[in-house]
Amino acid sequence: MNQKLLLSRKAACNVHGQDSSYFLGWQEFEKNPYDPITNPGGMIQMGLAENQLSFDLIESWLHSHPDAAGFKKDGALIFRELALFQDYHGLPAFKSALAKFMGEVRGNRVTFEPSKLVLTAGATSANETLMFCLAEPGEAFLLPTPYYPGFDRDLKWRTGAEIVPIHCSSSNGFRVTKVALEAAHRHAQKRGLRVKGVLVTNPSNPLGTTMTRQELDTLIDFVLAKDVHLISDEIYSGTSFDSPEFVSIAEAIKDRDDVAHRVHIVCSLSKDLGLPGFRVGAIYSGNDAVVSAATKMSSFGLISSQTQYLLAALLSDDEFTRKYILENRRRIKERHDLLVEGLRRIGIRCLDSNAGLFCWVDMRHLLNSNTFKGEMELWRKIVYQVGLNISPGSSCHCDEPGWFRVCFANMSEHTLNLSMQRLKNFVDSGEHRSTHDSGHRSPRRQFLAKWVLRLSALPAAVTA
Amino acid sequence: MGLHVDEHSNYNVLSRIATSDGHGENSSYFDGWKAYDNDPFHPIDNPKGVIQMGLAENQLCLDLMQQWIKQNPQASICTSEGVSELKDVANFQDYHGLPDFRKAIARFMGKARGGGAKFDPERIVMSGGATGAQETIAFCLANPGEAFLIPTPYYPGFDRDFRWRTGVQLLPVQCHSFNNFKITEPALVTAYQKAQRCNIRVKGILVTNPSNPLGTTLDRETLRTLVSFANEKRIHLVCDEIFSGTVFDKPTYVSVSEIVEEEPYYDSDLIHIVYSLSKDLGVPGFRVGVIYSYNDAVVSCARKMSSFGLVSTQTQHLLASMLGDDDFTTKFLAESRRRLSRSYKVFTAGLHMVGIKCLDSNAGLFCWMDLKHLLNEVTVEAELELWRVIIKEVKLNISPGSSFHCSEPGWFRVCFANMDDNTMETALKRIRTFVYRGNDTAAAQAKKKNKRWNAALRLSLPRRFEEMTIMTPRLMSPHSPLVQAAT
Numbered sequence: 001m002n003q004k005l006l007l008s009r010k011a012a013c014n015v016h017g018q019d020s021s022y023f024l025g026w027q028e029f030e031k032n033p034y035d036p037i038t039n040p041g042g043m044i045q046m047g048l049a050e051n052q053l054s055f056d057l058i059e060s061w062l063h064s065h066p067d068a069a070g071f072k073k074d075g076a077l078i079f080r081e082l083a084l085f086q087d088y089h090g091l092p093a094f095k096s097a098l099a100k101f102m103g104e105v106r107g108n109r110v111t112f113e114p115s116k117l118v119l120t121a122g123a124t125s126a127n128e129t130l131m132f133c134l135a136e137p138g139e140a141f142l143l144p145t146p147y148y149p150g151f152d153r154d155l156k157w158r159t160g161a162e163i164v165p166i167h168c169s170s171s172n173g174f175r176v177t178k179v180a181l182e183a184a185h186r187h188a189q190k191r192g193l194r195v196k197g198v199l200v201t202n203p204s205n206p207l208g209t210t211m212t213r214q215e216l217d218t219l220i221d222f223v224l225a226k227d228v229h230l231i232s233d234e235i236y237s238g239t240s241f242d243s244p245e246f247v248s249i250a251e252a253i254k255d256r257d258d259v260a261h262r263v264h265i266v267c268s269l270s271k272d273l274g275l276p277g278f279r280v281g282a283i284y285s286g287n288d289a290v291v292s293a294a295t296k297m298s299s300f301g302l303i304s305s306q307t308q309y310l311l312a313a314l315l316s317d318d319e320f321t322r323k324y325i326l327e328n329r330r331r332i333k334e335r336h337d338l339l340v341e342g343l344r345r346i347g348i349r350c351l352d353s354n355a356g357l358f359c360w361v362d363m364r365h366l367l368n369s370n371t372f373k374g375e376m377e378l379w380r381k382i383v384y385q386v387g388l389n390i391s392p393g394s395s396c397h398c399d400e401p402g403w404f405r406v407c408f409a410n411m412s413e414h415t416l417n418l419s420m421q422r423l424k425n426f427v428d429s430g431e432h433r434s435t436h437d438s439g440h441r442s443p444r445r446q447f448l449a450k451w452v453l454r455l456s457a458l459p460a461a462v463t464a
Numbered sequence: 465m466g467l468h469v470d471e472h473s474n475y476n477v478l479s480r481i482a483t484s485d486g487h488g489e490n491s492s493y494f495d496g497w498k499a500y501d502n503d504p505f506h507p508i509d510n511p512k513g514v515i516q517m518g519l520a521e522n523q524l525c526l527d528l529m530q531q532w533i534k535q536n537p538q539a540s541i542c543t544s545e546g547v548s549e550l551k552d553v554a555n556f557q558d559y560h561g562l563p564d565f566r567k568a569i570a571r572f573m574g575k576a577r578g579g580g581a582k583f584d585p586e587r588i589v590m591s592g593g594a595t596g597a598q599e600t601i602a603f604c605l606a607n608p609g610e611a612f613l614i615p616t617p618y619y620p621g622f623d624r625d626f627r628w629r630t631g632v633q634l635l636p637v638q639c640h641s642f643n644n645f646k647i648t649e650p651a652l653v654t655a656y657q658k659a660q661r662c663n664i665r666v667k668g669i670l671v672t673n674p675s676n677p678l679g680t681t682l683d684r685e686t687l688r689t690l691v692s693f694a695n696e697k698r699i700h701l702v703c704d705e706i707f708s709g710t711v712f713d714k715p716t717y718v719s720v721s722e723i724v725e726e727e728p729y730y731d732s733d734l735i736h737i738v739y740s741l742s743k744d745l746g747v748p749g750f751r752v753g754v755i756y757s758y759n760d761a762v763v764s765c766a767r768k769m770s771s772f773g774l775v776s777t778q779t780q781h782l783l784a785s786m787l788g789d790d791d792f793t794t795k796f797l798a799e800s801r802r803r804l805s806r807s808y809k810v811f812t813a814g815l816h817m818v819g820i821k822c823l824d825s826n827a828g829l830f831c832w833m834d835l836k837h838l839l840n841e842v843t844v845e846a847e848l849e850l851w852r853v854i855i856k857e858v859k860l861n862i863s864p865g866s867s868f869h870c871s872e873p874g875w876f877r878v879c880f881a882n883m884d885d886n887t888m889e890t891a892l893k894r895i896r897t898f899v900y901r902g903n904d905t906a907a908a909q910a911k912k913k914n915k916r917w918n919a920a921l922r923l924s925l926p927r928r929f930e931e932m933t934i935m936t937p938r939l940m941s942p943h944s945p946l947v948q949a950a951t
Contacts (some may be wrong), residue, residue: 006698006733008667011604011765055551062542071533071540078712079530084521085749086742121592121751132629133482137608158603158629158769217611229477261477276557277777296489296631300599301592301773305749310542310778362879398689 010158011448015154025389034387036414044419045206047389049205050356050410051239051274057324058273061314069375071306078309085305088298090119094308097315098282102267105238112251118283119307119308121301123235123268124154125197129297130264131159133290134229140193141231142184144176146360146396148205155199164188165197167399169171170362173351175457176200176215182251195397197229197262198222201445203236203246206396206405207334207360210240216252223262225374231248235281238272238325239409240355241333250284260286269311272328278307332357332409334415339408342420346427357409361390364402366401366432375401378432386426388419488620494850495772496861500639505859515780515891516720518861520676520829521882522710522746524803528796529745532786539785541778553777559770568787569754575793576709576744580643581721584755587913589766591753592773594706594740598625600769601736601755604668604762607702612668612702613637614653615647617868617875619676620706623813626670626804634670635659638871644823645678647671647686652693668734669693673720674707677868677877678832681711687723697729702736709744709797710881712805713826724758732758741783743829746801749780804829804881807888811880814892818899827854833862836874838899848872858898860891 017023025047034042066072071079085091095114102112120126135141137160143151144166163336166184168174181198188195198219202211211219223230232249239245253259265284270276280303285291315321323434339359340350351360367374372394379392393403408416426432469530495551496518505513538545541553556562563585570583591597606612607630614622615637626634639645659666669690673682682690694701703720711717724732737756742748752775755766787793812822812831823832839846844866850863854876865875880888 001517005698006759007761007765008603008607010607010608013763016768050555052551052555055554058554059550062547063544065691066543077530077534077535080523080526083526083747084523084751086751110812121773122771125592128772133478136479153771158772181479266667270557275554277554279557279774279776287477289478289482293478293487296487299593299624300596300629302751304751304779306775306782307776309776 002118009163015148016157020149020152021376021392021395023070023149025383025391027380028191028383029389032387034415036412041387043387043389044415044422045410046391046407046419047391047405047409048410049405050276051271051328051332051357052410053335054274054324057320057327058275058314061317061320065313065317071309074409082305082309086302087300088119088295090117090303091305091308091312093316094303094312095119097312098267100318101321102237102284105249105272106246106248110254112246112250112284114290116284116286117300118285118291119154119303120281120283120294121279121303122270123233123266123281123299124150125279125298126268126283127151127154127231127233128157128159129294129301130231130266130283130290131155132297132314133162133293134231135159135161135196136194136263138162138193138414139196140188141196142166142181142198143189144168144174144180144200144204146174146206146393146398148201149198149391149395149397161196162188162193164191164193165397165399166198170351170400170403173209174360176211176218178222180216181218181359182449185226195226195228197231197395199231199233201233201236201357203234203240203251205236205356206358206393207351208356209351209360210244210246212244213247213252215238216247216249219249220252220256220259224259229343231266232263233266233297235266235268235271236356237356238328239332241329241336242354244354246355247296262287264290273324278311279303280307280311311372324403336406338413338416339406339420342417343423345407346420346424348427350421358405358407361404361406362402363404364400366427367402368433368435370401372401377435378402379404381432382423382426383386385431386422388422474693481629484628486624488624488628489557490889491620492669492876496855496863499855500861500904503859505887505890507890511890512859514855514861515887515894516861516882517878517880518665518863520743520879521748522743522800522829522875523882524746525796525800526746528799529747529786530660532789532792532814533782536789539782541781547596549781553781554826556777557774559767559774561588561775562777562780562782565775568784569752571790572787572793573708573739573754573756575797577705577719577721578711578717580717581719581725582719587756587758587763589755589757589763590770590773590775591755591766592775593742593751593753594704594738595621595625595747595753596751597738597740597753597755597775598622598702598704598775599628599630600766600773601702601738601757601762602626602630602632603769604765605702605736608632610667611635611659612700613652613659613666614669615639615645615651617645617677617870618670619672620869622670632667633664635664635666636869636871637669641823641872641875644680645675647682647690649689649693652689654906656697666697667697668702670702670704671697672707674703676704676718676828677830677863677865678705678823679828679830680823681715681717681827683715684718685721687718687720688727689732691720692721693729694734700732700734701735702738704738705745706738706740707828708739708802709800711827712801712808714827715826717827720758727855733761734759736762744797750783751775752779752783762887770806786930806808807880808887810880811888811892814888815895818896820895820899830879831875833876833878834874836872839874842873844849844873854898860894 029043029045032042036042095117099112099114140162142164164184166180267282269280283294349362375392382388393406500514500516505515529862537543540546541550565587566588569588570585574582591600611633614634637651721870724735735758739750739754757763821834847864863877
């Protein structure tokens, strides 16, 4: 019996993108995960853009605020109210706190109104919901490359929408230009696709850069001229740690009534607060009809009321949020600098970045051939021989081979240093030049063990 | 930000899905909600307000859970006893879910169904409530334009959950009161053939067992008929079993999972269960939905789709602990059933006293009330007219059968598990007054009878029910377009 015939086309296809190398690397990590004590020769996860640097700050807040923790309000148990609360408008205290936090993260240069917020189960759900609201099946959104591999699933899979790339190149630091926008639009039309909008990630994943004011203005002019929408995925806004200062699209369109109804922002607490498990996302839109439709759609993925309650308390605490934002940024910068310096010592450069939980690393000079085949070859060596799960640029739809996204905020300093040591050994040994086929799916433990284990015998100074 | 552009210009700017009525919130069904929202009953602050009897919520046992939480602070990742787990839990976003959570859910599902079948944790897929589960299963099993057959009457939310963004159709299998709305093979065949004549490809059947709004459970024979029909036509059978833990009386509940275990020659790849903790436990706010499929490909696909509606790990962690407490779940399920049974008996007895009959039911949080004899004529218009009178004059928000696509006018769904005894008594009083209005002699006689009966009832009520927390009137529903949260 052909199982696939019984199911929908969506179920049988692979638009979910889970067969891509981005996810395959994760699977390899799952098979052989690094642990400083139990598996020092294992694979180090550098493909996961998580922020694990500032949990202690949240933990200590919880210690001093038992009410939020134990379903209590002024000592009385409010479990019952929370258990029954399923209003898709969301807990008002939480929306207010979230709106306030969004403003704080943006230096209070803009304010956000709770009534324009739609709560969703993570940014994954927010992005999909916006597509359902703004595009028909077969219609397209333009996205600058390289972009987050998950968008292929979130934006296209169940919605039937299409993504048309806006080609960006290293020649200008992958900045979005008017020429590139126009070219993408023309290309979409040639393919017979109606363009409904542009979606940018700012700060960028995987680049780690923030958009300049000029880029933002170019975007705004473009969406006005083409009469389309602009979605700004700003889930990394709290991770901007260096100048130039992050400019949100909200700032760029301040007092621009002619464009507010076209602009929609996606937020999340997964990156800024490091709470991806809690599934907290939101859409912020200046378009009442979008807010209304998206609110109804949020029924398919509401945020758990107990999580809303906890975070309402946490984010309402002005002193906490102020301190957290500053300290979090400081730690991200520190870790970023560590990675950049570690790579520099190996002769590897990164794109200059001022945000994000990763670096966009230039390994073009390590390729055997300046092709994506060459990139895959190098990637497999790094995954299976060096034991680092990093993400190849092709999985992010980058136009140029040789770029890799390397995450730094989801591990201890010791682990980061170890990963740099392994990479250094790999590059110094000239292994990257070998045409030795290392394309097996199973890790070549023998080869991995040789000098990797030697490294792991070094004293472990584990820091958070 | 925030220019309000008029609706017309927005129509070009948004998708058809966004601007259509597919969300179902414009139906007259919501007039009742509006009446309640504008004038909600409160025993002290607003004793003449509208009583909410249109919300199928289980509020009878929240005290038991509240007590458990008090006694188990380590189950919360935020208390000093439990905060050591915060990092691992908050960081965990694997769509397989926390292993302990899946194990606990699988175990609880078995218990809620009376232990007749076992559930494999590996097949548990999370979703954003049953709402998310229904949409996801539709996305997995059917393409836009294809259809599922669904016995009437059925939960109005399915029109949104199963159809809105998926483009899948729902085609009714008409059931009738003469045989207690039983799902028969001829009715299935009729619906299936009708679809074929219209060139609509049928991909499956969607049933709710226990039924919403009927409150009845499917017998083994009917389940076998359904499984056999699905097998014969090579179509899916989706069983929404979210009320399985609310079965308070005989006949004993039979889940489709038992049929799967008993009848191995039927293709289990066609069988899928939707479950949730919103009704059995009474925690709709926690958004815990489950898809349980016997089809590996569906489990795999649904799991990937669950990224769009995962359960908060904070909640997973809490419930893994609570549902992992065998002693607690055994006691909880037993007590919940007992309280539901009691509320049901009190309510139906009160209705019976004034000549109102309900469909004989053994599950659910509501009664399926027969008011045909109060209609001027047996039409949907008359039903809606009566309904408006009940809302405006009797001040009860109940749900008209037509909103459940019932084939016969005159039926109403009335919820009883979302209120305490006093509120229920008030509701019954109002019904009594309404029924006997216009008949002074009959009313006087009935009032005398009622007074004596009422007194007897009051005296016999155990103390603890009088201590039950009074329901806050401003209870929220995602279906209400006008509701703003109170807290």
